Amino acid sequence: MRNTWKLIRRFVLILLLSVITLFILNVVLLIAYTYDDANNRGGWQAAEEIAQELTETKEGYRLSPYGEEILEEMDAWGILIEDGSGDVVWHSGNLPSGIPLHYSVSDVSWGTRGYIKDYPTTAGARGEDLVILGHPKKRYWKQMWNTWSYKLIANAPQTAIKVLGFNILAVLLIYVLSTSGILKSVKPIVEGIEALPGEDEVYVREKGLLSGLGASINRTSEKLLSQKYALKKKERAQANWIAGVSHDIRTPLSMVMGYAGQLEENAALPEEARKQAQVIRLQSVRMKNLINDLNLYSKLEYHMQPMQMSRINLSAVVRLAVADFVNLDLEQKYPIKWEIEEELSVCIMEGDKELLGRAVNNLLTNVRVHNPDGCKVSVKLKTDGEKIRLRIEDNGAGVSAEQLDRLKNAPHYMADDGNETGNRSRHGMGLLIVRQIVSAHGGEVEFGRGESGKGFWAELLFLLTEKIKS
Amino acid sequence: MSFEYLKQKKILLVDDEADLLHMVEAILKKDGYTQIRTAGSISDAWTLYEEWKPEFAVLDVMLPDGDGFSLLSRIREKSDIPVLFLTARGENEDRFKGWDMGADDYMVKPFMPRELTSRLLAILRRSYKSENPLAVLSGSKVDFERAEVIRDGAHIALTAKEYDILTALYRNAGRIVTIDQLCEAAWGDNPFGYENSLMAHIRRIREKIEKNPSKPVSLLTVKGLGYKLLTED
Missing domain, CATH: 3.40.50.2300 (Response regulator)
Incomplete structure (x- = not known):
């Protein structure tokens, strides 16, 4: 619906602009076309000039050659009416027959206002006398009653605006009437298209002006739904397959681990053999972790792991993970520094306790896996008032710049090219799971290297949703 | 053991x-x-x-x-x-x-x-x-059956909260139990904001089980994380 409104607004705007532009254009055109005609002043000017060019001699009046030229050019005849007597005291040679040679005052008034014998006239004063020029009949159209009411002229601007307003209204009315029909048929189409990205099936009535479009939308919706369904089915199958494999592998792996453990502790075996058994046990522990990771990863990836969201205390989750880590570190190879801002001691957020604990665990396990000889670890929980930052940092082997780059950018575990033999390349799934878990909580993950190029840090950022009790 | x-x-x-x-x-x-x-x-x-x-x-x-x-x-x-x-x-x-x-x-x-x-x-x-013998600590013994501490022949009763906290610690003897786990053991689910009460209880437990409560050897603090109970058995 929003789109339809946008469309209407746009159209109205265009219409308004067009009306205003048209109005201005019309005024300009009018001026341009009538500009030439402003010369009709020429008739009057000529009469004035003729009056100047007449000189009084003993034999009467004489027109100068220049005056003759003007008359010729205008194709006009002229008379000079004497003041008082009303007699014509001079006339041009080309005076048509039937033009009176005597004028009363009212004749003069009529003659100058309008026509003499259908010849349109112009007049000019020569002292007390009057020169009247008669022009060819089709040269001018004279307005006989050339007065407007004063109000009309005074109100001209308002009148123009009113006219413009009426024009705009009329155009809008025409637009609304003509488009309401189209809008009616466009509306369901627009609504249909807008609903397409949503979850539900879209149905548009296939009727009216745009029935073809409606049908296309319906078919698109069907297609999208069936594709989504197929994709889900495939994902589910994939996740189930992974879950099945990881289930079936557990019992055999138990036996590998169990017997390797027993061989390792069997005092009757030579030292070398017991060491080998230890390797088998440690590697099978690794396999176990990989299987757990793979299973969780595929479930999170395909949304088959239901989130158990509740109000949790993030610092409690972190504390537990850190305590587990310390409890496991019997040889104290990984001295851990745990810092928490005091106001975060109770840090409430909406989350899945198990999954968040798993994320912290994964990061701490990574520290152990990648630094078998031990290193210092620091875990910090801070806030800037908007976000909670959980930073886990070690000063161990660290990563190279390229490895870090790959960690940040590899979209998928499978994207790892597998050529890398170093330990960090196997960071893969553990960190991906961390990322999945954090983003399922609306948070972000950042990775980096220590300042001196040594060590590795990961930072989990969550939005602080509840105000901290001060 | x-x-x-x-x-x-x-x-x-x-x-x-x-x-x-x-x-x-x-x-x-x-x-x-x-x-x-x-x-x-x-x-x-x-x-x-x-x-x-x-x-x-x-x-x-x-x-x-x-x-x-x-x-x-x-x-x-x-x-x-x-x-x-x-x-x-x-x-x-x-x-x-x-x-x-x-x-x-x-x-x-x-x-x-x-x-x-x-x-x-x-x-x-x-x-x-x-059938469990008493939990043997460095300076005392704890009888969980009777909820009491035996120190120098004297029997000192544990309050309900002290009992809950000490039980949780004893079950995980030698391991860190976080503040939150202890609060949960004593006050139930979602125990937010009980840290100070917990500290007070820990102090009282120490007064009962430790020879020198200000220098504990059995009930240790792991700063910022929680507590750890060391047993002799």
């Missing part, structure tokens, strides 16, 4: 994999357990249960003639013996189901032999604690 009397308990192992049964049996025997029987199906397990009256059961979930949950509910109709699930089913729903039905612990395969034996011993200690 001197838990020899627990090693005499009758232990029933149920799993459909004969190889795995052999291995677990060997692990437990090596750890000193003497009375172990195994079953590969629910019906075998049930017969054995009726005849032999085991005192501890390790159950698999997936069995050829049904699932371990139903076996547990049949056992629960008759007795309260401790039960540990040892299964390849690692889903949270399965774990919760197991715990809800009254299992004492739930372990997911694959597992480390030592993890199994220590969990098993912990459950036995808890379940048969009336």
